[in-house]
Each structure stands twice: as structure tokens, then as C-alpha cells.
Amino acid sequence: MTEPFSQQGLKFLDRNPPAFAMDSVQTMAQHLFGVEGDFKSLNSERDQNFRLAARDSRFVLKISNVDEDPAVVDLQTKGLQHVARVDPTVPVPRVVTTKSGQAWAHVEGPDGAMHMVRLLTYLPGTPLGETSLTPALLRNLGGGLARLDKALRGFTHPAARHELLWDLQQAPRLRPHTASIVDKAERATLEKWLDGFIDDVLPGLARLRGQVIHHDANGNNVVISPDEPNEIAGVIDFGDMIHSFMIADPAVSAADLLMGEDMLEPMGDLIAGFDSVLPLEEEEVDCLFDLVVARCALSIVILAWRNAAPDGPGYLEGYGPRALAAMEHLLTMGRAKVRAHFRKVCRFAPFCPQPGDGGLNEDSASLLERRHHALGKALSLSYDQPVHVVRGEGPWLFCADGSRLLDAYNNVPQVGHAHPHVVRAIARQAAALNTNTRYLFDKVVDYAERLVATLPEGFEACQFVNSGSEANDVALRMARLVTGNQGVLVVENAYHGITASVDEVNLYGRPDWVPPPYVRGLVAPDPYRGPFREGDGDLAARYAADADRAIAELAAAGIKPAALMIDSGFTSNGVPEVPEGYLASVAEKVRAAGGVVIADEVQVGFARSGSHFWGILTHGVVPDIVTLGKPIGNGYPIGAVITRRDTLEHFGDVTELFSTFGGNPVGCAAGLAVLDVIEREGLMENAAVTGAHLRDEIRGLMDRHVWIGDVRGWGLLIGLDLVRSRQGREPASDEAKRVINHMRQNGVLVGREGPHYNVLKIRPPLAFQKQHVAPFIEALDKALSAL
Ligand code: PMP
Numbered sequence: 001m002t003e004p005f006s007q008q009g010l011k012f013l014d015r016n017p018p019a020f021a022m023d024s025v026q027t028m029a030q031h032l033f034g035v036e037g038d039f040k041s042l043n044s045e046r047d048q049n050f051r052l053a054a055r056d057s058r059f060v061l062k063i064s065n066v067d068e069d070p071a072v073v074d075l076q077t078k079g080l081q082h083v084a085r086v087d088p089t090v091p092v093p094r095v096v097t098t099k100s101g102q103a104w105a106h107v108e109g110p111d112g113a114m115h116m117v118r119l120l121t122y123l124p125g126t127p128l129g130e131t132s133l134t135p136a137l138l139r140n141l142g143g144g145l146a147r148l149d150k151a152l153r154g155f156t157h158p159a160a161r162h163e164l165l166w167d168l169q170q171a172p173r174l175r176p177h178t179a180s181i182v183d184k185a186e187r188a189t190l191e192k193w194l195d196g197f198i199d200d201v202l203p204g205l206a207r208l209r210g211q212v213i214h215h216d217a218n219g220n221n222v223v224i225s226p227d228e229p230n231e232i233a234g235v236i237d238f239g240d241m242i243h244s245f246m247i248a249d250p251a252v253s254a255a256d257l258l259m260g261e262d263m264l265e266p267m268g269d270l271i272a273g274f275d276s277v278l279p280l281e282e283e284e285v286d287c288l289f290d291l292v293v294a295r296c297a298l299s300i301v302i303l304a305w306r307n308a309a310p311d312g313p314g315y316l317e318g319y320g321p322r323a324l325a326a327m328e329h330l331l332t333m334g335r336a337k338v339r340a341h342f343r344k345v346c347r348f349a350p351f352c353p354q355p356g357d358g359g360l361n362e363d364s365a366s367l368l369e370r371r372h373h374a375l376g377k378a379l380s381l382s383y384d385q386p387v388h389v390v391r392g393e394g395p396w397l398f399c400a401d402g403s404r405l406l407d408a409y410n411n412v413p414q415v416g417h418a419h420p421h422v423v424r425a426i427a428r429q430a431a432a433l434n435t436n437t438r439y440l441f442d443k444v445v446d447y448a449e450r451l452v453a454t455l456p457e458g459f460e461a462c463q464f465v466n467s468g469s470e471a472n473d474v475a476l477r478m479a480r481l482v483t484g485n486q487g488v489l490v491v492e493n494a495y496h497g498i499t500a501s502v503d504e505v506n507l508y509g510r511p512d513w514v515p516p517p518y519v520r521g522l523v524a525p526d527p528y529r530g531p532f533r534e535g536d537g538d539l540a541a542r543y544a545a546d547a548d549r550a551i552a553e554l555a556a557a558g559i560k561p562a563a564l565m566i567d568s569g570f571t572s573n574g575v576p577e578v579p580e581g582y583l584a585s586v587a588e589k590v591r592a593a594g595g596v597v598i599a600d601e602v603q604v605g606f607a608r609s610g611s612h613f614w615g616i617l618t619h620g621v622v623p624d625i626v627t628l629g630k631p632i633g634n635g636y637p638i639g640a641v642i643t644r645r646d647t648l649e650h651f652g653d654v655t656e657l658f659s660t661f662g663g664n665p666v667g668c669a670a671g672l673a674v675l676d677v678i679e680r681e682g683l684m685e686n687a688a689v690t691g692a693h694l695r696d697e698i699r700g701l702m703d704r705h706v707w708i709g710d711v712r713g714w715g716l717l718i719g720l721d722l723v724r725s726r727q728g729r730e731p732a733s734d735e736a737k738r739v740i741n742h743m744r745q746n747g748v749l750v751g752r753e754g755p756h757y758n759v760l761k762i763r764p765p766l767a768f769q770k771q772h773v774a775p776f777i778e779a780l781d782k783a784l785s786a787l
Pocket of ligand 1 (some may be wrong): 065472495567602630
């Protein structure tokens with residue numbers, strides 16, 4: 001169907017409406033439909049229409065032009081009947097059938113030709129075009145159109161794809177008729193734009209949701225309630241009904257109704273209203289701009305063609321110039337701005353430009369300034385050039401300037417940024433219910449059962465909170481309660497969270513800090529950098545002996561250990577290669593002194609190690625309490641404490657712990673979905689395989705880069721110790737900073753860790769796969785070469 005529309009396509013050129021005499025119309029109405037009353041002739045280009053005020057209702061009697069295609073009338077009639085059946089609250093005219101139950105009748109006109117006659121109910125109200133278009137009214141219009149489209153979703157008809165000049169999908173057939181545009185510059189603009197639309201936009205639109213739509217919700221075809229000025233009382237005139245992109249309905253309405261100055265905000269109101277009833281897809285929102293411009297362009301061409309016909313001049317006078325002005329206005333605003341606005345009102349993330357598009361969002365500098373104002377300057381940002389992100393997918397982050405970054409740093413998006421399964425689970429649960437654990441609902445129980453099943457036997461009681469810090473805070477309270485002791489052992493430079501009690505046990509980045517007497521730091525078991533190295537005998541025993549020292553110090557102050565709190569990945573110590581048996585030995589000593597073992601799995605839990613679901617199990621230690629945070633919700637804030645039933649019950653006997661948000665159904669849905677993905681996508685195995693490959697490749701750089709002192713880790717948690725010389729192992733701290741910034745500039749995110757901040761921390765989402773290793777290595781190689 002690519003041949004141009006023929007002159008016959010311009011059906012409305014026929015301006016010979018039927019000319020029935022009033023008395024014959026009255027007789028016909030009485031005879032066919034059994035209605036009588038006052039008839040008033042209505043304006044129509046092609047048909048002959050009457051308003052009929054009967055005793056207790058009003059109708060519109062439509063006598064169709066002789067050229068009218070009965071199949072198209074049938075489409076409209078069936079469409080209206082479908083809406084009435086599916087959602088009777090959508091205000092559209094009702095089809096009144098003839099006495100014999102037909103939707104229309106054929107009647108011979110004064111010209112001797114046969115005309116279709118139909119009766120519809122009349123919807124009273126003020127035409128939208130005659131009222132002031134407030135934001136509330138436009139939102140209601142959008143909502144009304146959405147309700148109509150929702151009702152029409154399942155409707156099909158053989159004539160749904162009939163020939164229609166105004167059909168955006170048939171723009172290629174209209175394209176040759178730009179020849180009718182008299183003004184050369186105007187014609188050139190139109191042709192250039194239409195060619196771009198036809199070649200670059202239209203093919204992609206075939207992916208959008210399609211259905212039969214009204215397709216002509218302009219100022220004449222929508223009426224508002226006489227009583228409620230912001231209420232839509234009716235959508236009428238289904239003459240342009242067609243199967244098209246659903247999104248074309250609000251697009252056509254926006255173009256026709258709002259053409260003029262300052263269309264941006266009003267269009268946004270209309271779209272927001274539509275989206276609130278029938279949620280739009282991102283692609284639909286992104287093509288709206290083009291559809292609105294296309295509608296203006298089509299109007300301009302059709303009117304020019306129409307006006308070029310012998311009886312043409314004067315047709316819809318003023319409409320063409322307005323459409324042209326609107327098109328120019330839209331093009332001046334530009335696709336980027338309009339699209340950004342539509343995205344904003346629908347609460348989609350800002351548009352993510354493609355590389356080369358240039359920055360389309362608020363520029364990073366002004367955002368940074370606003371941030372300093374709103375959040376204070378103390379909240380630091382990573383990297384010399386802050387990362388201004390707008391979206392993520394798998395291990396990728398996409399920036400406002402169109403660049404993309406390979407994320408080898410973040411473990412919160414454990415199964416990958418914006419994983420669709422997790423996103424859907426969150427959205428679906430949020431759409432159904434979000435409440436607290438004082439009520440009975442399934443998700444929290446499902447989630448607790450699934451979590452417990454991943455742990456060794458005996459772990460059967462979950463307490464849900466909102467963060468890793470809260471989990472550690474609760475775990476410390478539990479440990480103190482069940483042991484009756486106060487002391488806490490932590491590893492030097494360890495970090496466990498932000499609450500007041502957890503902060504007391506944080507030794508991270510505080511070498512000179514004197515912790516409270518009941519907190520003791522243990523020397524980190526780091527055979528590369530610590531006091532005991534290769535050749536120093538039984539390293540596990542020598543490092544573990546430090547626990548004896550700590551316990552003795554506590555004892556000297558009259559304190560017994562309540563707990564050892566341990567991140568078994570020793571992440572903030574730079575992911576050292578912990579001597580085998582070390583942790584089991586420390587755990588034994590702590591337990592012997594009356595304490596319990598709290599495994600802080602916030603960093604290392606959830607399959608990251610590649611060999612075990614829980615980090616501490618890689619050390620052969622079964623803890624007493626496990627705390628979870630960060631990765632378990634893939635970004636949705638949830639935290640949990642899991643322990644044995646007797647521990648939790650003991651705790652519960654003494655104190656009631658209730659967290660308002662902890663264990664809420666949406667968080668649990670996120671958590672369940674994360675577990676699904678880890679299982680379904682085999683992410684633990686991926687962590688093992690990809691992690692090993694990544695380490696091998698990094699080690700492969702050691703020949704060329706003397707900066708690499710040591711490469712270690714497990715699964716997808718890797719520490720790369722940078723040194724000024726391999727001999728002296730002097731930490732290359734500043735150099736590490738330069739490396740992470742250089743890599744960031746080259747599109748790869750890593751962090752640095754360890755007491756000297758000289759260890760590159762490589763801890764990507766578990767969606768990081770083999771194909772991501774090469775770009776990572778390339779960026780690392782370049783950064784090291786640049787030192
Ligand atoms: N424990 C560890 C080991 C952590 O790394 C962190 C956060 N980085 C926390 C606890 C605290 O978690 P949150 O920030 O969710 O409170």
C-alpha cells in the first residue's frame with residue numbers, strides 16, 4: 001500500500017451531503033426508529049445530521065453520504081457497541097437500533113441513491129474547543145481517552161485498517177501530495193521532516209502497541225460536562241476510527257487541540273492523565289514528539305491538497321497556518337526537550353542519549369550545584385569527574401552525556417542493574433499491597449523460607465529490617481542478650497554500618513580512634529601486607545592468636561566477648577588471601593570465651609564467592625547470626641538478621657522488635673525475585689567462572705605492569721594490590737586513585753580499598769560475564785600504562 005492516495009482518497013472532496021427534506025426525515029425517524037420530536041439540522045461537510053429532541057431523550061440522526069463505505073460505518077457502530085459492553089461508564093454515544101434491531105437502515109434519498117441512516121444518543125455538553133483548557137481538564141481528557149482506548153483494546157473489525165488520509169501509518173502515501181504546498185520554504189520543511197519520519201521513525205513504530213483507536217479527539221469531538229467544567233462528558237464522532245498505535249490517540253489530540261503557543265506543559269498534562277489510567281511504555285513516550293509533529297505535518301499536507309482542488313480554497317480556513325505554526329513551535333523546542341518533559345511527567349528516568357547524541361539532560365555542573373545546596377557538600381561523590389547516571393542495565397550504567405560505563409564496582413545491583421524480573425516483582429507487589437509485618441501476608445513468609453533454605457541447618461528464624469546497619473545493630477543486641485556479655489571483636493579497618501551502636505565497632509578509616517573499652521580490633525589476616533607473611537610459619541595460627549590478645553585485654557577490663565562481627569570477605573582490608581583455618585580458629589576462641597559469631601554478609605553474601613551462597617561458609621565456619629543487606633534487594637532497601645529459633649525467641653521474650661518497613665511485601669517481593677534470578681541465571685557459577693577468568697587476565701598484565709603487586713579474591717570479589725615496588729610493597733595509594741579515575745574516564749568503574757586505599761576493589765554485579773572481561777582489562781591496562 002505504498003501508492004499515493006488517489007484523488008478518490010480525498011473522499012471529503014465530495015461536498016454533496018445528502019439533502020433529505022425535514023418532513024421526510026421526521027417520517028423516516030418515526031418509521032425506522034420509532035422516535036419523534038424536534039429536529040435541528042447540524043453542520044456537516046459530507047453527511048446530513050440532525051439533533052433530535054424527543055420527549056425524554058436526545059439523539060443524533062446521521063444520514064451518510066452516498067460514498068460512505070458500509071464496512072467503515074459498521075466498524076464505527078461495532079466499536080461503539082463494544083465500548084458500551086466492555087465499559088459502560090466510558091462516555092460515548094450509544095447506538096440506537098432500528099425497530100427491527102439493525103444498527104442502521106438503507107434509505108433512498110431525493111437523489112435516488114441509497115444512504116445509510118443511523119441513530120445515536122446525543123451527549124450534551126460544551127465542546128472542549130470552546131472552553132479554557134486547565135491542567136485538570138487536560139489530565140481528565142488524557143484519562144478519558146485512556147479509558148476509551150482501554151475499552152477498545154480487544155476490539156477488532158475487518159475494516160479496522162481501511163484507507164484514511166489522516167492515518168499516520170499511511171504517511172508515505174500522502175507524501176507525494178506535498179506538491180500542493182504553494183510556499184516553497186514551507187514545502188521544503190515539510191518534505192524534509194516527513195522523509196525523516198517515514199524513513200527513520202515509522203518503521204520502529206510497528207513495535208508499539210496497536211489497536212483500534214478513536215483517532216480524532218479534537219476540540220469539536222470531546223464535550224465537557226455542563227455541571228463539572230473539568231469533567232469529560234463525552235467523546236463523539238468516531239468517523240476517523242482506525243487500527244493504529246494506541247499512543248496515536250493522545251498524540252492526535254495533543255496536536256489538534258493544543259496547537260499554538262506553549263504546547264509543552266498542556267501536552268504534558270494530557271499525557272500524564274493518559275498514563276495514569278493506561279500506563280505508557282517507555283518507547284511510546286519517546287515517540288510521542290514525532291507523532292504530534294507528524295499529525296501537524298499531515299494536517300498541513302491534507303489541507304494544502306484539499307485547498308488546491310477546484311472547489312477547495314477556504315477549506316478549514318486558518319487551520320493550516322495554525323498547524324504550521326504548531327509544527328514550527330514543536331521543532332523549535334526540539335525532540336529532546338519535549339521527550340524529556342513527557343518522560344518527567346510519566347516519571348520515567350531521564351532519556352538516555354545514545355553515544356554521539358550529546359548531553360540531553362540537565363548538565364552535570366548545575367546538578368552538582370543543586371546537590372551541594374540541597375544535600376550539603378560533606379556527602380562525597382566518587383571520582384574526580386562525578387558520574388552522572390540516568391539508567392542501568394546488567395553491568396552497564398548509562399550517563400547523562402550519552403556515555404556508558406562498565407560497572408565493576410557495585411554489589412547492590414547484585415543480579416544486574418534494573419533487572420527486569422526484579423523490577424516487575426517490585427512493581428507488581430507495589431500495585432497490589434504494601435504494608436507491615438503486623439498483618440498476615442504471604443510474601444514475608446515465602447521470603448523467610450527461601451532465605452533460610454540457603455543457610456546451614458539450624459538457621460530458621462528471620463528478623464527483617466531495612467539496611468545492613470540495622471541488621472548489624474539488631475545482631476549486636478541479640479548477641480549481647482543471649483550471651484549476657486558486652487564485648488565485641490572486629491577486624492581492624494572493618495566497616496559495619498551507621499547506627500550509634502554499630503558505629504562504636506567501626507574501625508574503618510580511623511587508625512587513631514580509640515574505641516570504647518568493650519570493642520577490640522583484630523589484626524587483619526593479610527599475608528601480603530600484614531605482620532606475618534610467607535615463611536613466618538603457621539600463618540592461620542599466628543593471625544588467630546591476636547584474638548587471644550584481644551580477649552585477654554577485654555578480660556583485663558572485666559569484659560567478656562558477646563560477639564565476633566566479621567565480614568568474611570575482609571573487603572575493607574583489601575580482600576586479603578586469608579590463611580586457611582584462620583577464621584575457624586578465631587571463632588573457636590571467641591566461642592570459648594562466651595561469645596557468638598555474627599557473619600556480616602552484607603558484602604560477600606548471596607553467591608558472590610562463586611563456591612558458596614554465604615561468604616563465611618567458604619572459611620568452613622557456621623556462624624550463630626547472619627546479617628544481610630545491600631545486595632539482597634538488588635537496590636530495594638531490605639536487610640535481615642537470621643539466626644536460630646532459640647536465639648530469636650530469647651530475644652523476643654525480652655524485647656519486642658518491630659520495624660515498620662522491615663519485611664514489607666514489596667521488599668520481600670524484590671528479595672524473592674533476586675533469589676529467582678540467582679538460581680535461574682546460574683549467577684553463582686558465573687561468579688566462579690567469570691571471577692577466575694578476570695583474575696587470570698589481570699595476572700596476565702603483571703609482566704608489563706610492575707605496579708601490580710598482588711591479585712587475589714574469590715568469585716566476583718577481587719583485590720588488586722598496587723605497589724610502588726614489588727620488593728618493598730610500598731602501597732601505591734595516589735597511583736590507585738589515578739588508576740580508578742583513569743578507568744572511569746575510559747568507561748570502567750572500580751573502587752579502591754584497604755587501610756592504604758591502594759587496593760583496587762573489583763566487585764561487579766553478578767551479571768558481569770566473560771564478554772565484559774576484555775573491556776575491563778583494556779581500561780585497566782591503559783590506566784596502568786598512564787601511571
Ligand atoms: N556491613 C558491611 C560489611 C558493609 O559493607 C556495609 C555497607 N557498606 C554495611 C554493613 C552497612 O550497610 P548499610 O549501608 O546498608 O546500612
